[in-house]
Every structure is written in structure tokens, then in C-alpha cells.
Amino acid sequence: MGLDPATGALAEGVEEQTMRALSNLDSVLRGAGSSLSKALKVTVYMTDLSHFSDMNRVYEKFFVPPYPARTAFQVSALPKGGAVEIDIIAAR
Numbered sequence: 001m002g003l004d005p006a007t008g009a010l011a012e013g014v015e016e017q018t019m020r021a022l023s024n025l026d027s028v029l030r031g032a033g034s035s036l037s038k039a040l041k042v043t044v045y046m047t048d049l050s051h052f053s054d055m056n057r058v059y060e061k062f063f064v065p066p067y068p069a070r071t072a073f074q075v076s077a078l079p080k081g082g083a084v085e086i087d088i089i090a091a092r
Contacts, residue, residue: 029090036063038090039088045078046085
């Protein structure tokens with residue numbers, strides 16, 4: 001999710017939440033000896049898919065072609081009222 005790891009506060013807006021979520025995931029992957037460049041599958045959960053292009057603008061800053069496989073789902077709600085949640089499966 002787009003939570004600040006220091007404060008637990010949710011970032012404002014779809015783009016900011018996407019940026020924070022991917023930054024958090026990058027940190028977790030690096031800590032495990034991997035990176036976003038080794039992502040095999042990305043799943044994006046959004047409360048409103050009409051904001052997909054906003055999320056995608058940020059997503060494209062973190063990944064380069066060939067992009068990892070990705071699916072996106074609209075969900076009714078996310079924790080803390082978030083707009084975006086992302087999970088990644090990556091090679092090590």
C-alpha cells in the first residue's frame with residue numbers, strides 16, 4: 001500500500017499511493033536480495049479503475065520493457081481507505 005513506512009500515514013491520491021507502494025516494495029525486494037527489475041508478476045488492486053492511467057504513469061517509471069506480467073482488479077475497498085495496493089512476485 002501507499003503507506004509511509006516511518007509514520008504509517010497513507011499518501012494522498014492515486015499517483016502518490018502508487019509511488020509509495022512501489023518504493024516500499026523496492027525496499028523490501030532489495031532487502032531480500034532482489035529488485036523490481038526481477039519482478040515476474042505484479043498485481044494491482046484499485047478501488048476505481050477509472051484512475052488506471054494515473055497509476056500506470058507512475059508504474060512506467062519503476063519498470064522498463066519487457067514489463068513483468070500484470071493484472072489489475074477493481075475492489076470495493078482497501079485498508080485505511082487506500083486507492084491502490086500492489087503485490088509483486090519476483091525472482092531472487
